[in-house]
Amino acid sequence: MLFDDEWVKAEPIVNALLHQKSVTPAEWQDLFFYVYKITSWVEDGPQRLRDILTREINGYVQEASEKIRKLKSDESLLNGYIKEWNRFYRQSSILPLPFKKLDDNRVKSSEQHFEPIRVVMLDKWNEVIFSKISDSLLIEALRLVKEERDGNIVNADNVIGIRESFVGLNNQFGEELLVYQKTFEKQFIEQTSEYYSKICGKLLSELGVLEYMVYADKKLDEEQQRAQKYLEMSSPSSIRHMEAAVIALVENFEDTILAECSRLIAERDVERLQRLYRLIRRTRTGIDTVLKCIDAHIRTEGLNDMKNNADSLATDPEKYVQQLLIMFDKFSALVREGFCDDARLLTARDKAFRAVVNDSSIFKTEMMNKKGRSFAVESKCAELLANYCDLLLRKTQLSKKLTSEEIDEKLNQVLLVLKYVENKDVFMRFHRAHLSRRLILEMSADQEKEEMMVTKLRECGMPSDAVNKLSRMLQDIELNKDMNASFKKALTGTNNNKSVADSINLKVLNGGAWGRGGSEKIRFSLPRELEDFVPEMEAFYKKQHNGRKLCWMHHWSSGTMVFGTGSGGRFDLEITTFQMAVLFCFNDRANDKISLETLRLATELPDAELMRTLLSLVAYPKMRSQILLCDVPSQNITFRDFTDSTNFYINHNFHLIKNGKPQQRGKVNLIGRLQLSLEANAEKEHESIVALREYRVQEGIVKILKTRKTTTLAQLTMELVEILKPLFIPNRKIIKEQIDWLIENQYMERRPDDINTFVYLA
Amino acid sequence: MSTPSNSAGSPMQEDNGSVQKQKNANPTENRPFVLKKWNALAIWAWDVECDTCAICRVHLMEECLRCQSEPNSDCCVVWGDCNHSFHHCCMTQWIRQNNRCPLCQKDWVVSRTSK
Numbered sequence A: 001m002l003f004d005d006e007w008v009k010a011e012p013i014v015n016a017l018l019h020q021k022s023v024t025p026a027e028w029q030d031l032f033f034y035v036y037k038i039t040s041w042v043e044d045g046p047q048r049l050r051d052i053l054t055r056e057i058n059g060y061v062q063e064a065s066e067k068i069r070k071l072k073s074d075e076s077l078l079n080g081y082i083k084e085w086n087r088f089y090r091q092s093s094i095l096p097l098p099f100k101k102l103d104d105n106r107v108k109s110s111e112q113h114f115e116p117i118r119v120v121m122l123d124k125w126n127e128v129i130f131s132k133i134s135d136s137l138l139i140e141a142l143r144l145v146k147e148e149r150d151g152n153i154v155n156a157d158n159v160i161g162i163r164e165s166f167v168g169l170n171n172q173f174g175e176e177l178l179v180y181q182k183t184f185e186k187q188f189i190e191q192t193s194e195y196y197s198k199i200c201g202k203l204l205s206e207l208g209v210l211e212y213m214v215y216a217d218k219k220l221d222e223e224q225q226r227a228q229k230y231l232e233m234s235s236p237s238s239i240r241h242m243e244a245a246v247i248a249l250v251e252n253f254e255d256t257i258l259a260e261c262s263r264l265i266a267e268r269d270v271e272r273l274q275r276l277y278r279l280i281r282r283t284r285t286g287i288d289t290v291l292k293c294i295d296a297h298i299r300t301e302g303l304n305d306m307k308n309n310a311d312s313l314a315t316d317p318e319k320y321v322q323q324l325l326i327m328f329d330k331f332s333a334l335v336r337e338g339f340c341d342d343a344r345l346l347t348a349r350d351k352a353f354r355a356v357v358n359d360s361s362i363f364k365t366e367m368m369n370k371k372g373r374s375f376a377v378e379s380k381c382a383e384l385l386a387n388y389c390d391l392l393l394r395k396t397q398l399s400k401k402l403t404s405e406e407i408d409e410k411l412n413q414v415l416l417v418l419k420y421v422e423n424k425d426v427f428m429r430f431h432r433a434h435l436s437r438r439l440i441l442e443m444s445a446d447q448e449k450e451e452m453m454v455t456k457l458r459e460c461g462m463p464s465d466a467v468n469k470l471s472r473m474l475q476d477i478e479l480n481k482d483m484n485a486s487f488k489k490a491l492t493g494t495n496n497n498k499s500v501a502d503s504i505n506l507k508v509l510n511g512g513a514w515g516r517g518g519s520e521k522i523r524f525s526l527p528r529e530l531e532d533f534v535p536e537m538e539a540f541y542k543k544q545h546n547g548r549k550l551c552w553m554h555h556w557s558s559g560t561m562v563f564g565t566g567s568g569g570r571f572d573l574e575i576t577t578f579q580m581a582v583l584f585c586f587n588d589r590a591n592d593k594i595s596l597e598t599l600r601l602a603t604e605l606p607d608a609e610l611m612r613t614l615l616s617l618v619a620y621p622k623m624r625s626q627i628l629l630c631d632v633p634s635q636n637i638t639f640r641d642f643t644d645s646t647n648f649y650i651n652h653n654f655h656l657i658k659n660g661k662p663q664q665r666g667k668v669n670l671i672g673r674l675q676l677s678l679e680a681n682a683e684k685e686h687e688s689i690v691a692l693r694e695y696r697v698q699e700g701i702v703k704i705l706k707t708r709k710t711t712t713l714a715q716l717t718m719e720l721v722e723i724l725k726p727l728f729i730p731n732r733k734i735i736k737e738q739i740d741w742l743i744e745n746q747y748m749e750r751r752p753d754d755i756n757t758f759v760y761l762a
Numbered sequence B: 001m002s003t004p005s006n007s008a009g010s011p012m013q014e015d016n017g018s019v020q021k022q023k024n025a026n027p028t029e030n031r032p033f034v035l036k037k038w039n040a041l042a043i044w045a046w047d048v049e050c051d052t053c054a055i056c057r058v059h060l061m062e063e064c065l066r067c068q069s070e071p072n073s074d075c076c077v078v079w080g081d082c083n084h085s086f087h088h089c090c091m092t093q094w095i096r097q098n099n100r101c102p103l104c105q106k107d108w109v110v111s112r113t114s115k
Helices: A003-018 A025-041 A045-069 A074-091 A097-108 A117-149 A156-168 A178-207 A209-230 A236-249 A251-258 A261-267 A270-281 A286-308 A310-315 A317-339 A343-357 A381-393 A397-401 A404-420 A424-440 A447-459 A464-493 A498-503 A533-544 A577-584 A596-603 A607-618 A682-708 A713-724 A732-744 B002-025 B065-069 B088-097
Strands: A364-368 A374-379 A504-510 A548-552 A558-564 A570-576 A628-630 A647-650 A656-658 A661-663 A665-669 A710-712 A748-751 A754-760 B033-046 B077-080 B085-087 B110-113
Touching (some): A003 A045, A074 A156, A117 A178, A156 A178, A178 A209, A209 A236, A209 A270, A236 A251, A310 A317, A374 A381, A381 A397, A424 A464, A464 A504, A498 B033, A577 A596, A577 B033, A607 A628, A656 A665, A682 A713, A710 A713, A713 A732, A732 A748, B077 B088, B085 B088
Antiparallel strands (some): A548 B033, A628 A647
16 A cells, blocks of 8 residues: 555645635545554554644645734734634644544654644644744733723733633643743733832822722722633632732732721721722731721720610610620621621621620629639629529510510520620529529529520530539429429328418429538528428428438528508518518517517527618618618618617508509519529629639649640640630639649649749649 | 427427418408418438548539539439448449448448439
């Protein structure tokens, strides 16, 4: 078989392909066949075929080169080039297909180095045409880009074609994009930078910063699209284009733009803030200033809001929590609308809001330790939150007014704020005290909600031992219902005690869940009217539960008493056992005056309790007429007015007022806040919080040292804060004090050569 | 203890019963205050010699040290024949090494638990 015989048949088809003339499917198929025959059967066929094909390609490229050379002006040169290039470039992926066998053979005969046909085509193009005119083509392409930036419509395909030439024609293995990066990309980026640098300064002073931001925002968007269109995005350095644009458009004027940030935030100009954010987001460090602005804004705004309403907020937990929530929503909306909920800004919001919540300059609680020294000054937030919870969960005017869903929502809001509270231990303590009171006095609005709240507290990461106690209290109350029922049954069953069964409700609580009460227990002498019941109850309980002893908590018990006044009034008084004890003293002495000293002797109440109890009977807030009267002349009686010889006597004209008319019948609740042990002695409460914290810190330090063996002060502090965060944030003072204590008691020691490094002593 | 109080109680209660009727009727001029209902409240604890667990040093009414750090546990109290009491979990650990009461060194025999 002769080469020429076959090639004669193949050549017209190759030529037609090169010149983009139409080729029938049959011809196209034939070409494969001819190439196959030549490469398979003709001696030296592949080599000869490659040579002749190269010559054909060369001829075509020369032809094209001639055509392009005739074009004079840069513009028509570019147009002409692109026209030829597009044809050739398309061909470069079609023509090599029939000659695939040559490319395959090339790999086998590896001693000689042959390029694939497509590379041969492109190399030839580069060598003959592109390399000679690439500089002027690039200049022309960049001129088009500038035209486009100036707002004129240009033929984008021309620029794209030049990019393709640069990318496609210099495909040295291993450095495919090198030439493109060094020429096209580099100059394109330089031009971007230069173009905007030249005009932006002037624009800024002409437009003013706000309008300039609109301009820059628009241009950045355009440049982004332009890069997509004109740059080879697979080149890693293509991002430099946007960097250059950002520097020229934004970073050069960053300070001027950021100077607007505070004002825009203060004015809540969300639209402009969003724009500012879009610009600043692209800069390297600008966001830091924005974060500072947000932080400052939330802190000052938050504290100002609080300060302006300080008086009403401090006494009204509901208002206080609502105020916090309004602020939180406001700040969240700002971050969402102005800054697209950027994670960095959300963090800044959290940090600043935490500072507002825990701020101790407006609502503070001073913690004292046992030695009476100020231990820490903390925000009152935890306490107010717990009080608000109580308002929602107790039968109150507020909880009656709200629907179940509304209460759920508000409880969730409490938990939201709670997340930001640092002294969570204080919240838990107050919450527990409130819960005790609700359960003991049976004042819970809804048992289910109580249980839900416990679950939620657990879910939001409150320490499990504290939450466990709450849920044990709830379980215990359930157990008690059964116990009380069987107690009544037992009483009714035996010797005619029906009246006793009716007048007694017994609660026996688990000391572990409710606090052993040892320190809280108040000794006093129970009035005979009540004491008579005690043996009965104890005997019953003993029969039910062997091996348990009872400890009466009279300061938590209460009851109802009928009060018959000398003027014929009849009132049901809901009162504490202490109040009962005082009032029972007046039986058989209904018209006598009894001195405080005598009352003390009769009740054996400790002074503080006696004063509180008497005050609640002679000066109960918001009541026009009081149960007892005393011979203290002042209008606003306080317990300081009482002396041992102050006399107390029954108010026989006691009446209630309803709709402006005096009533001779009715029900009065005088328990009020009396049984909230926290209110009674906040100092003691704080002392025990502090004492517990000291233990927690000791425990934490030992735990850390046990694993670390040696540690530095800085690391110890950091880990300690991490461990104790769910309860409270230990301050430097408590850490230092407890370290000293642990050293003194030889749990640890300082390293002799470095006093800030500690060593664990087993 | 319970028997005498019961027997001594019955005449007193009769006494009370009559007072009660009188009371329930109405407050009188002389006795203006009459009890209608009393919600008595007590707290119970184990009636034991020593109310802290000698092993973990935590009060017997509370969960033992181990159970406090690992939530969701049924921590109960166990009494031995010697009438000493400990957390059940603590004692289970203890008798693996030494089957004697840690307080009196008598052989440990469980007499009852709080469950």
